[in-house]
Amino acid sequence: MKLAFVISFAAAFSNLAASPVVIGSKKFTESYVLGEIAKRALNDAGVPTEHRQGMGGTIILWQALYGEQIDAYPEYTGTIAQEILKTDRALSLNEIRDALAKFGVGITESLGFNNTYALVIRRTEAQRLGVRTISDLRNHPELKIGLTHEFLARHDGWQPLRDRYGLPQQNVIGIDHALGYAALANGSIDVKDAYSTDAKIAEYDLIVLEDDLKFFPNYDAVFLFRLSLRPDAIAALRRLEGTLDEKRMTTLNAEAERTKNYTRAASLYFEGGARSTTSAFGESFPHKLSRWTLRHLQLAGVSLALAVLIGIPLGIFASRGGPVGHTILGFAGMVQTIPSLALLALLVPLPFFGISVRTAIAALFLYGLLPIVRNTASGLQDIPRSLRESAVALGLSPAARLWQIYLPMASRSILSGIKTSAVINVGTATLAALIGAGGLGEPILSGLNLNDHVTILEGAIPAALLALIVQWLFDLLDRVLIPKGLRL
């Protein structure tokens, strides 16, 4: 009885605390723009909403939605059938709706446009070779093909497409979507995958190769949302149905890429409609910078504090050698060898973690552990035997020996381990943006997506400065924390 009360109270409380609706988006321009449109639409409907931009690919977004870390995100019907429901059959919207309901997920009607996959080629090249359809590629095995990593792996992606058309090209590389356009423009590759509403198609004077064998299914844009989402939020999403045709979406995408401002592009959608009461226009740069920096410091700071709290005791155990010591140092060393991206990817599917700040902090914590453990252990092991014995012979208790003699004597080594961890964490925290945890990696990631150097530098320069400041602060800390007698 009492327990039931506590549970229902906790549930009520968590509902209150988790009030803002979270919209996710994938890592490409159109998804960002649709995410911003949804955020604005919900905010206008009086539903507090935030938008986690560019969280990753289909599987990450789907897991985030299924795992209740986000409430809605823009998706495409073809992708749902192939990647989420894993079927090769073309499904009707009603079939998809029934299948998704089992996961507690709902789907809107089409937003009004079909953003199908397509292969694109430079117009000049197409005219020179006389290529108009995908079938025509069969006669040109020398063409270099650059594809997004997602398209390379998709069930409706490169492998089945190649089998269906019998394409002979061997020279196929994986490349980021935005970088791929630059590569196409400068001739590093000849053919790439695209979304039919990409603004870059017109910008770079590319043509879409006709899918003459009708390989690609329909990719009608829709919103997926949790069925448990508050009804007014669902209603606001559904009001977006049928309001965007292909031409309009392409215009919005072009606007987003031209201005580097997704919020502004999304606001074009609402022009002529009711004006938003809250200013949905882009925040000022200083405001954004302070938001990124604060989050960055939060990620690096919390993970460092955890690494210190756990790393120093582990280092003390490790300094005693034996199987336990070797195991601790071995484990910490092993974690360090996992590439940071892979570590993030490994943590995301675990129950407690998912797409969240928690995951970023956990990964950074694991990274920061080794330098602290190793330096604590070696600092303690480097204390001369005669001094250890003097402490014992005096009759000091083991705790007093540790706190008054051993740790102060190892302080220089321990602090330098903490400094190393801090600098590593400030640098690695830029990767947290990959899983939607924000920080200075956010502009770096957006800049990579847009192939825009200025945006990249907006994140990269502050991140580098931050690392320098951290280094300098620790040099200062050395003077306070290392006993004077050891600095002579």
Place this chain on the structure above:
Amino acid sequence: MNALVELVEVSKRYTDASALHPTNLSAVCGKTTVLIGPSGCGKSTLLRLIIGLVEPDSGAITFNGLRITTGNIDMLRRRIGYVIQEGGLFPHLTARANVLLMARHLGKSHSEMRTRLMELCELTRFSDNFLERYPLELSGGQRQRVSLMRALMLSPELLLLDEPLGALDPLVRAALQKDLKEIFVRLGQTVLFVTHDLAEAIYFGDEIVLMNEGRIVQQGSIVNLRERPANPFVSEFINAQRRVALT
């Protein structure tokens, strides 16, 4: 003559071939017993056994009639002073903090500690102006004086000195020898003193214990050792050092 420390059939084997064979030894109250012999003969091991830095494989060690065990060793360590060749001072603590370390740990009062510290400075001829210095700011001789103060802080019944003057230059060494001897006499201190220098052994030793290869070879006064050597090693050891001293 009552013994303060007594070792009965104590032995210790190390992983390398060196070992202390079953040995009997006692340190008499108020006297200085000097352990002498070539390096590796086991003389330092005897001190380390008493202060509990190594545990004996067999035999028993008693302190004031009380058998030393792992249970009472920390309590007994506070009644024994221990000084090693390099001093063993903690580099992150000032001379004062080194000397007061144990007294603070045991929660002695400030006035008690200050009085004792001044006594010790006077006793060891250490200028109290240097008390705020760190070990690295002190000369070798000063460091050994601080180390001695630390060992004497709690007025120990027994003082263990393991080649305390071994690393000092001859002039400093001579001055400290003289001061140490005065201190021992003034305090009526029971001392176990390890050295490999015969002249030093003769200068300090009420009783000289000559060791070789993990065994006590002969024990007694220097006259005893010189006039009635127990075996050829004894006369060889004494004559070798005397020859060096004469040349």
